[in-house]
Amino acid sequence: MAAALRASAAPDAAAAAGAAAITPELIDVAHSLADAAADVTARYFRTPVPVDVKSDASPVTIADREAEAAVRKLLAERCPDHAIFGEEQGYLAGGSSSEWLWVIDPIDGTKSFITGKPLFGTLIALLHRGTPVLGIIDQPILKERWLGVAGRQSTLNGAPISTRACSSIGDAYLYATTPHMFAGETEVAFNRVRDAVRIPMYGCDCYAYGLLAAGYADLVVEADLKPYDYMALVPIIQGAGGVVTDWRGQPLLWAVDSQGDVTACSGEVVAAGDARTHQQALDLLQWK
Numbered sequence: 001m002a003a004a005l006r007a008s009a010a011p012d013a014a015a016a017a018g019a020a021a022i023t024p025e026l027i028d029v030a031h032s033l034a035d036a037a038a039d040v041t042a043r044y045f046r047t048p049v050p051v052d053v054k055s056d057a058s059p060v061t062i063a064d065r066e067a068e069a070a071v072r073k074l075l076a077e078r079c080p081d082h083a084i085f086g087e088e089q090g091y092l093a094g095g096s097s098s099e100w101l102w103v104i105d106p107i108d109g110t111k112s113f114i115t116g117k118p119l120f121g122t123l124i125a126l127l128h129r130g131t132p133v134l135g136i137i138d139q140p141i142l143k144e145r146w147l148g149v150a151g152r153q154s155t156l157n158g159a160p161i162s163t164r165a166c167s168s169i170g171d172a173y174l175y176a177t178t179p180h181m182f183a184g185e186t187e188v189a190f191n192r193v194r195d196a197v198r199i200p201m202y203g204c205d206c207y208a209y210g211l212l213a214a215g216y217a218d219l220v221v222e223a224d225l226k227p228y229d230y231m232a233l234v235p236i237i238q239g240a241g242g243v244v245t246d247w248r249g250q251p252l253l254w255a256v257d258s259q260g261d262v263t264a265c266s267g268e269v270v271a272a273g274d275a276r277t278h279q280q281a282l283d284l285l286q287w288k
Contacts, residue, residue, distance in 0.1 A: 022126075022134055022149050029078050030124055030136050030147075036074055037067040037106055037122040038140035045141055046116045059110050064088050067106035067122065075102055087228045091260025101127040103254070105228040109177075109205030118142055121206040125232035130253045135232035137210045146210045148236030156214050163242040163273030164215040169280040172197040172218035172272075175208035185288075186223040186268065189247070192284040193221050209233045212273050213240040219281060220271045223247075227254045227265045237271050243278040244271035247287035 044063035051059045068086045075084055079102070081095030086104040094100065102125070107113050109120030118141035126134040133150040146161075148154040154161050166172050174197040176182075182190045194200045197219060204211065206229070211217045213236050230244075234252050237244045245251060246266035254265055268287065272278035 020151075021128060026079075026126065026134065027147070027149065029074075030126065030134055031145075032078070033071045033074055033102075033104075033124050034122055034136050034138040034145060036070040037124075038138055040067040040070055041107060041113070041120075041122065042140045045113065045118070049114070051114055059114060060088065061107075061110065061114060063113065064107045064110060068104055071104050071106065071124070085228065085260045087226070099129050101130075101254070103127060103132075103228050103231045105206075105232070108229060109207070112203075112205060117203075119204050119207040121210070123206055123228065123232040125228075125234075127231060127254060130255045132231045132234040132252065132254075135235040137206050137232060137236060139207060139210075144210070146213060146236045148213075148232075148234070148239040150235050150238070152239055154213055154236045154239035156210070161214045161240050163213060163237070163240045164218070166218040166272075166274040166277045169193070169196050169219070169277050169284070170198060172277050174200045174219045174221065175204055175211070175217055176200070176202055176220065176222050177205050177208070178202055181222060181224045183224075189285045189287060190221055190223065192286075193219075193281050196280075196284055206233065209237060209244075209271055212271055213237050213242060215240075215273065218273050218277055220269070221281060221285075222270075223268045225267045225269055226262045228262075230269050233271065240273075242271060242273045243275050244269065245278070245282075246270070247282070247285045249282050 041063050049061045068088045081098050082100040083094035084092045084102045105123040108123045112120040122138040124136040125132050135148045137146040208220050247268040
């Protein structure tokens with residue numbers, strides 16, 4: 001599986017190849033997956049669901065588990081040869097010749113979900129040979145859905161969106177989910193960026209990336225992420241005219257092994273609506 005999912009060409013060429021293979025049927029599948037997850041999460045939102053604690057100390061609810069199960073059921077019916085990685089149930093290999101991997105986070109922002117804040121989202125990504133070429137952010141309570149497909153303009157509820165110009169990081173509005181996601185070297189590096197922007201803000205999870213893609217924010221800098229936290233965001237931000245990489249400026253790919261090893265990916269992500277702000281953020285991060 002590692003060989004099948006490892007990009008064998010430059011990222012732009014790999015994305016172009018994947019984009020060419022994205023059919024209307026695959027886009028319809030992605031929307032159907034988001035609809036299935038939304039039916040579950042909307043039903044449980046602001047109800048007294050029990051909260052369990054996973055081994056990494058993060059919370060999980062029946063809504064997370066049922067939403068992912070609904071997505072997996074649909075994928076088994078409509079894309080039975082594709083591989084799947086979901087945050088709650090892990091990796092499921094596809095057919096021996098499959099070049100496709102669906103990456104699912106049924107509720108990105110479970111802490112927001114369990115405290116009644118409607119800024120969580122379902123993340124659905126489709127990777128072709130390790131490159132994210134389709135992504136959805138779905139907010140089922142506000143009924144907002146971002147769609148990104150490599151090589152095409154991103155949309156919000158079907159309407160084209162674009163990032164906004166921001167030539168100087170000193171004018172940027174910055175988001176990070178929480179300052180507690182940074183520690184040690186990442187905290188020192190993040191603080192340099194935080195101190196350089198106009199306004200730092202916290203607390204939106206994946207919704208912040210949607211705001212950036214729609215032209216309402218300028219910069220998102222985060223650490224301690226897993227591939228299911230950001231793979232869906234890549235086509236959306238790029239298709240809106242933005243830039244998203246790791247802290248070294250490298251593209252966000254996922255060459256998973258046969259067990260779906262999430263530790264192989266960078267946990268540090270920086271997204272910007274303007275390439276100039278992105279470069280200034282990279283310079284301030286000065287990442288090793």
